[in-house]
Amino acid sequence: xxxxxxxxxxxxxxxxxxxxxxxxxxxxxxxxxxxxxxxxxxxxxxxxxxxxxxxxxxxxxxxxxxxxxxxxxxxxxxxxxxxxxxxxxxxxxxxxxxxxxxxxxxxxxxxxxxxxxxxxxxxxxxxxxxxxxxxxxxxxxxxxxxxxxxxxxxxxxxxxxxxxxxxxxxxxxxxxxxxxxxxxxxxxxxxxxxxxxxxxxxxxxxxxxxxxxxxxxxxxxxxxxxxxxxxxxxxxxxxxxxxxxxxxxxxxxxxxxxxxxxxxxxxxxxxxxxxxxxxxxxxxxxxxxxxxxxxxxxxxxxxxxxxxxxxxxxxxxxxxxxxx
Amino acid sequence: xxxxxxxxxxxxxxxxxxxxxxxxxxxxxxxxxxxxxxxxxxxxxxxxxxxxxxxxxxxxxxxxxxxxxxxxxxxxxxxxxxxxxxxxxxxxxxxxxxxxxxxxxxxxxxxxxxxxxxxxxxxxxxxxxxxxxxxxxxxxxxxxxxxxxxxxxxxxxxxxxxxxxxxxxxxxxxxxxxxxxxxxxxxxxxxxxxxxxxxxxxxxxxxxxxxxxxxxxxxxxxxxxxxxxxxxxxxxxxxxxxxxxxxxxxxxxxxxxx
Numbered sequence: 001x002x003x004x005x006x007x008x009x010x011x012x013x014x015x016x017x018x019x020x021x022x023x024x025x026x027x028x029x030x031x032x033x034x035x036x037x038x039x040x041x042x043x044x045x046x047x048x049x050x051x052x053x054x055x056x057x058x059x060x061x062x063x064x065x066x067x068x069x070x071x072x073x074x075x076x077x078x079x080x081x082x083x084x085x086x087x088x089x090x091x092x093x094x095x096x097x098x099x100x101x102x103x104x105x106x107x108x109x110x111x112x113x114x115x116x117x118x119x120x121x122x123x124x125x126x127x128x129x130x131x132x133x134x135x136x137x138x139x140x141x142x143x144x145x146x147x148x149x150x151x152x153x154x155x156x157x158x159x160x161x162x163x164x165x166x167x168x169x170x171x172x173x174x175x176x177x178x179x180x181x182x183x184x185x186x187x188x189x190x191x192x193x194x195x196x197x198x199x200x201x202x203x204x205x206x207x208x209x210x211x212x213x214x215x216x217x218x219x220x221x222x223x224x225x226x227x228x229x230x231x232x233x234x235x236x237x238x239x240x241x242x243x244x245x246x247x248x249x250x251x252x253x254x255x256x257x258x259x260x261x262x263x264x265x266x267x268x269x270x271x272x273x274x275x276x277x278x279x280x281x282x283x284x285x286x287x288x289x290x291x292x293x294x295x296x297x298x299x300x301x302x303x304x305x306x307x308x309x310x311x312x313x314x315x316x317x318x319x320x321x322x323x324x
Numbered sequence: 325x326x327x328x329x330x331x332x333x334x335x336x337x338x339x340x341x342x343x344x345x346x347x348x349x350x351x352x353x354x355x356x357x358x359x360x361x362x363x364x365x366x367x368x369x370x371x372x373x374x375x376x377x378x379x380x381x382x383x384x385x386x387x388x389x390x391x392x393x394x395x396x397x398x399x400x401x402x403x404x405x406x407x408x409x410x411x412x413x414x415x416x417x418x419x420x421x422x423x424x425x426x427x428x429x430x431x432x433x434x435x436x437x438x439x440x441x442x443x444x445x446x447x448x449x450x451x452x453x454x455x456x457x458x459x460x461x462x463x464x465x466x467x468x469x470x471x472x473x474x475x476x477x478x479x480x481x482x483x484x485x486x487x488x489x490x491x492x493x494x495x496x497x498x499x500x501x502x503x504x505x506x507x508x509x510x511x512x513x514x515x516x517x518x519x520x521x522x523x524x525x526x527x528x529x530x531x532x533x534x535x536x537x538x539x540x541x542x543x544x545x546x547x548x549x550x551x552x553x554x555x556x557x558x559x560x561x562x563x564x565x566x567x568x569x570x571x572x573x574x575x576x577x578x579x580x581x582x
Binding site for chain 1: 372374392393394396397398401402404407408411412413414417421422424425427429430432477
């Protein structure tokens with residue numbers, strides 16, 4: 001299969017975009033002076049931030065891609081199964097109990113643990129109730145999400161003003177540089193989940209035809225569904241633990257790519273990881289530059305840039321193939 | 325080869341198949357008929373292994389242990405009744421899905437996979453459509469592509485669940501002619517759920533009549549399409565008109581005043 005022109009363009013544009021983002025800082029545009037200690041540590045902070053953005057964006061786009069196929073729902077995104085509410089509650093509990101003071105790993109661990117636990121329970125419940133039927137999964141996910149959000153409200157209502165501020169800031173989602181070991185740990189988790197998802201790319205293609213047909217085609221759905229859900233959950237909770245809740249990446253990147261590179265998951269999954277990562281890094285650079293020296297939440301940028309682009313793709317497609 | 329002995333199966337606690345025994349030899353073709361809810365689809369689901377059943381089940385020479393999902397998919401293909409309207413593939417990629425059970429975990433399709441797809445699309449006259457997106461296909465084209473996808477697995481057995489229900493008479497005849505040719509050239513075993521009894525009599529040397537989860541009659545069309553048998557199965561009076569000139573039997577329900 002020959003690579004379409006759009007894929008080549010994307011592959012060329014990605015490294016350029018990543019390097020440009022490395023040059024972006026609140027003080028302006030350009031490479032810091034690497035001869036000074038301050039300049040070198042500034043560059044390292046920016047590198048860390050770009051790496052954080054790339055890992056988080058890749059994780060969200062990958063799991064969005066897989067969930068849209070498994071749930072056969074165009075509106076599915078990584079947070080649909082309650083991981084964002086779970087992660088937020090976990091983070092809030094860590095902040096309120098003051099565990100953040102003990103170790104910098106407390107906040108990401110708390111978010112990862114509660115987010116992952118939520119997804120595990122949602123998957124187990126829907127597996128029991130309806131053999132992972134898409135509607136059961138979505139329904140259980142939404143119910144779990146609302147329950148956890150209410151618990152979060154309760155925590156917010158009882159927390160001190162300072163804690164409320166920290167929690168709100170965390171929930172807005174941000175890519176503040178943390179530490180290399182943390183980013184590398186999350187990157188390793190995301191890599192594991194990416195490999196698991198990629199090993200199921202043929203199965204994901206077959207699942208687009210529905211569970212029953214996929215089984216006829218030789219997909220052992222009873223094993224594949226928990227595996228794919230688990231891998232998507234792992235990537236999402238790892239991302240949430242690092243960055244909080246950043247919307248839109250997991251929803252629109254897979255959609256946009258499906259229209260650009262086709263729906264075959266063997267090409268779509270790697271493309272989603274690369275483009276999701278780059279997209280979030282670029283959005284983060286914009287979030288730092290647009291109102292410099294003030295920084296705006298990166299979620300605002302992902303929604304305001306991704307949304308119109310997505311609408312453009314949607315409308316372009318309608319013109320290309322008029323509905324019969 | 326399909327071999328079932330004393331099959332019992334239940335769905336949601338309700339028995340749907342009651343002591344069904346059936347043997348379909350290699351290269352045989354049969355129509356499965358019966359009223360709604362008789363257990364036709366359940367029987368197909370027992371054959372594909374989706375519905376757990378008590379009794380002996382041997383499919384495609386799986387003599388000792390039952391075949392795994394993947395191995396079974398290479399020998400037994402099911403033509404999907406309906407393909408999602410918005411499946412975002414071109415026709416070629418869609419038919420390639422029929423090779424899922426042959427593809428390596430991380431690799432792409434091999435030359436053998438591409439050859440099987442081309443062969444299946446040529447047989448079903450869909451090769452010229454290969455670059456067209458699936459949402460742009462007509463009903464008849466989708467039906468032929470669904471068949472092509474099933475054939476791409478190069479199966480020994482082909483199961484079809486009412487493939488003609490959405491087709492007009494011309495496309496219906498095209499599809500049946502295609503199935504007959506496949507059966508003749510590839511010695512495939514065919515089992516097809518049919519609602520149209522006249523059509524069944526035209527194209528199948530053997531008809532299996534299922535009623536309330538059991539086989540009521542099994543044999544040549546002239547033996548199975550009997551007024552008393554059909555009335556017992558469907559619960560409505562029917563006229564059976566033999567049409568020897570057309571090698572068919574016309575089944576016409578009697579009009580009853582409401």
